Amino acid sequence: xxxxxxxxxxxxxxxxxxxxxxxxxxxxxxxxxxxxxxxxxxxxxxxxxxxxxxxxxxxxxxxxxxxxxxxxxxxxxxxxxxxxxxxxxxxxxxxxxxxxxxxxxxxxxxxxxxxxxxxxxxxxxxxxxxxxxxxxxxxxxxxxxxxxxx
Amino acid sequence: xxxxxxxxxxxxxxxxxxxxxxxxxxxxxxxxxxxxxxxxxxxxxxxxxxxxxxxxxxxxxxxxxxxxxxxxxxxxxxxxxxxxxxxxxxxxxxxxxxxxxxxxxxxxxxxxxxxxxxxxxxxxxxxxxxxxxxxxxxxxxxxxxxxxxx
Numbered sequence: 001x002x003x004x005x006x007x008x009x010x011x012x013x014x015x016x017x018x019x020x021x022x023x024x025x026x027x028x029x030x031x032x033x034x035x036x037x038x039x040x041x042x043x044x045x046x047x048x049x050x051x052x053x054x055x056x057x058x059x060x061x062x063x064x065x066x067x068x069x070x071x072x073x074x075x076x077x078x079x080x081x082x083x084x085x086x087x088x089x090x091x092x093x094x095x096x097x098x099x100x101x102x103x104x105x106x107x108x109x110x111x112x113x114x115x116x117x118x119x120x121x122x123x124x125x126x127x128x129x130x131x132x133x134x135x136x137x138x139x140x141x142x143x144x145x146x147x148x149x150x
Numbered sequence: 151x152x153x154x155x156x157x158x159x160x161x162x163x164x165x166x167x168x169x170x171x172x173x174x175x176x177x178x179x180x181x182x183x184x185x186x187x188x189x190x191x192x193x194x195x196x197x198x199x200x201x202x203x204x205x206x207x208x209x210x211x212x213x214x215x216x217x218x219x220x221x222x223x224x225x226x227x228x229x230x231x232x233x234x235x236x237x238x239x240x241x242x243x244x245x246x247x248x249x250x251x252x253x254x255x256x257x258x259x260x261x262x263x264x265x266x267x268x269x270x271x272x273x274x275x276x277x278x279x280x281x282x283x284x285x286x287x288x289x290x291x292x293x294x295x296x297x298x299x300x
Binding site: 031034035036037038039040050051058059060063064065067068071072079080081082083084085086087088089090143 | 181184185186187188189190200201208209210213214215217218221222229230231232233234235236237238239240293
């Protein structure tokens with residue numbers, strides 16, 4: 001069981017690490033067919049002649065897997081993990097056979113000025129492959145509830 | 151047929167508008183089961199008692215649908231739509247029955263300093279529902295190829 005975390009439980013420098021997700025070629029193609037049907041995400045042969053030089057997962061697929069890993073085995077925030085805004089980049093492609101996990105760190109914790117029941121935490125998350133290479137960098141502003149008084 | 155766009159074809163202020171995508175409750179739940187299994191995305195009853203006050207799509211689902219709309223009917227960039235980095239926010243929830251489309255505008259066009267065959271375009275995209283309300287705001291830095299000389 002993971003502890004349920006309220007705003008008061010979060011501190012800058014706190015770190016979290018998820019379980020891992022092995023990514024298959026079929027999963028890459030299935031996501032891409034639904035949401036990002038470009039040849040470098042759907043067709044291994046055609047992908048060889050693209051910018052990626054071979055099949056690569058859609059960045060949105062990497063982002064979705066990152067979310068799943070965070071929900072299942074990342075920080076368990078009271079009331080759920082609710083992002084208000086996010087910055088994302090993909091320093092290198094996610095490939096078939098990659099085994100992904102997420103390492104994250106609290107950068108900032110800030111009570112809301114107008115609403116005493118909540119605040120925001122800034123979470124920096126790196127999605128890494130089995131060689132420790134970063135495939136996605138993400139900085140998220142998350143809504144976090146405060147513990148109820150009394 | 152859409153024109154295939156190279157860096158030279160893009161200008162700040164250029165606008166694009168996609169077709170639309172009607173989003174069902176089943177689609178919201180299916181995406182969430184795979185990638186963001188939190189009750190406010192999977193269980194309409196439990197969602198009533200959450201921050202969202204009812205079932206809402208995962209923000210990553212809204213982002214994925216936005217990508218699909220852009221790929222199918224947004225600006226058709228030579229070599230595909232390849233994002234280097236992205237800023238995202240979700241000013242309001244995406245709901246079952248929403249009909250989404252994307253309106254986007256080129257903010258900046260910049261040749262690469264080191265690589266003469268390419269450059270970057272900054273694209274601001276709004277994902278809107280059937281009432282014209284913005285459900286996602288996105289600013290993307292896209293890799294765009296230059297037309298070959300000769």
